[in-house]
Amino acid sequence: MWRTILGIAAWLWLTITYGLISDSPDVGAALSDRFDQAWISVLVLICTFPVVVGVFVATAHSDLRRQYVRRALRSLGSIGALMAAMATFPLAMAPDPVTKGFRDFIGVPGKIVLGLLCLWSLGFALYGIGLALVHVLRTADIHELVPPSLAIVLSWELALLDVITGAYSGVPLLARVVFMMGAPVTVTALSFWEMRRLRQRHGLSLRQALRP
Structure with a gap:
């Protein structure tokens, strides 16, 4: 939660300080950009998930691997549900030649049901x-140390992506660098703090997670 709150606060500060929003069209564009960025973050997270979890499972003791793989199915289920929900939008926007026959077949009641489903x-x-x-795809169901580990990797990946795509081009260079690097640095610091609290309060360490 703290990672999310700090990210939103930093974005609001950047937006207000450098006047990236000046009228109502800018508000809509900013919200659209945030949604696109959030969806891109989820896609990057989905791609990163099998790598980090795979390394975690591969380095665990053989007695724990099957247990972690079984727990990972819950996170895979959440990925499948989210991707299925997003897939409904292209289908809903499909041109008439593709869906006209189906819409005629289901009639008005079917169209109402489809609209509600959308x-x-x-x-x-x-x-x-x-x-x-x-909640980092609920990877705490696998082990409590997986979410902070995934968050660290994801934050640096997204920072690299911002650098490559030239994000926040309307912001002065120094402020842009501080904002882009501030995100992964703070996420990394919070994640290590989270790991430290897990070790101190619950005895959960990387060694304990990988060895029975």
């Missing part, structure tokens, strides 16, 4: 994107 999918997808980032 609205539900929209809320599910938006809520799911937020939950996926805050």
Whole structure:
């Protein structure tokens, strides 16, 4: 939660300080950019998930591997549900030649049901994107040390992506560098603090996670 709150606060500071939003169209564009960035973050997280979890499982003791793989199925289920929800939007926007026959077949009652399902999918997808980032795809179900580890890797990947794509081009160079590097640095610091609290309060360490 603290990682998310700090990220939103930093974005608001950058937006207000450098006047990236000056009128109502800018508000819509900024919100659209934030949604796109959140979805890209989820996609990067989904791609990073098998790598980090795979390394974690591979380095664990043989007695623990099957248990961790079984727990990972819950996170894979959340990925599947989120991707399925997002897939409904291209289908809903498909041109008439593709869907006209199906729409004629289901009639008006079917169209109403489909419309309600699309609205539900929209809320599910938006809520799911937020939950996926805050709870790091519920990878704590695998082990409590996986979410902070994933968060560290994800934050540096996204920072590199911002550098490559030239994000926040309207912001002065020094402020842009501080903002881009501040995110992974603070996420890394918070994640190590989280790991430290887990070790001190619950006796959860990397050695304990990998060895029975």
